[in-house]
Amino acid sequence: MKEDDANWPPADRVGKQELEIKLGGEHICFNTTKLGSVLQVQQSKDPDGLRIFYYLVQDIKCFVFSLIAAHFKIQPIQK
Numbered sequence: 001m002k003e004d005d006a007n008w009p010p011a012d013r014v015g016k017q018e019l020e021i022k023l024g025g026e027h028i029c030f031n032t033t034k035l036g037s038v039l040q041v042q043q044s045k046d047p048d049g050l051r052i053f054y055y056l057v058q059d060i061k062c063f064v065f066s067l068i069a070a071h072f073k074i075q076p077i078q079k
Helices: 038-042 046-072
Strands: 016-023 026-033
Touching: 016 046, 026 046, 038 046
Parallel strands: none
Antiparallel strands: 016 026
């Protein structure tokens, strides 16, 4: 919640990544271009903040795909 996307690359024709967070009474929305690699992150004006965002998005993707995979692997209980 302490990061700021003002110095991140703006969305372009390639696309955008957006993360919206609601925590208690706070609401924040982060926007940047689609990030293809850590090299893009390192070359930005705010590499530390963008690196946190990049890895958070990667972790959320892995978590969601794991939940989906686990859902389809569960066998129903046979009577």
